[in-house]
Amino acid sequence: MSSNVALAECYALRLKPGEELRTSLLKFVTEKGLTAAFVVSCVGSVTMATLRMANSTSVQTLDGPFEIVSLVGTLSGGGHLHASLSDKNGTVVGGHVVGDFLIYTTAEVVIGNCPNVQFSREIDKDTGYDELVVTTPKF
Numbered sequence: 001m002s003s004n005v006a007l008a009e010c011y012a013l014r015l016k017p018g019e020e021l022r023t024s025l026l027k028f029v030t031e032k033g034l035t036a037a038f039v040v041s042c043v044g045s046v047t048m049a050t051l052r053m054a055n056s057t058s059v060q061t062l063d064g065p066f067e068i069v070s071l072v073g074t075l076s077g078g079g080h081l082h083a084s085l086s087d088k089n090g091t092v093v094g095g096h097v098v099g100d101f102l103i104y105t106t107a108e109v110v111i112g113n114c115p116n117v118q119f120s121r122e123i124d125k126d127t128g129y130d131e132l133v134v135t136t137p138k139f
Contacts, residue, residue: 044104077121
């Protein structure tokens with residue numbers, strides 16, 4: 001009997017005030033040559049956030065500060081991130097991260113990577129969006 005074992009590598013980094021979250025994470029992934037990177041965890045805060053709302057072309061730029069209460073998604077192949085942010089009253093807003101996520105105090109991020117897997121994005125004829133394509137090596 002044989003078993004398949006999937007292993008992930010983990011990387012931790014801290015973004016500092018004024019850095020842009022999405023750009024910084026994509027740069028880190030490119031510099032490290034990560035081919036199947038994803039967000040494991042992120043805590044921190046932002047002064048500004050730009051989100052595309054669900055099932056919409058509507059983009060909102062929000063002035064903070066906001067706590068990052070969730071950041072999920074893939075980073076390789078151009079990335080696809082969603083975030084939830086809370087304001088001083090605890091009101092939460094979320095959506096697709098499109099940029100301008102400017103760090104307020106910090107962002108502590110753990111990135112996972114699946115070695116020997118490749119993430120890419122291709123237009124899906126059913127959705128009309130760039131969707132995740134996962135390629136694995138043939139053994």
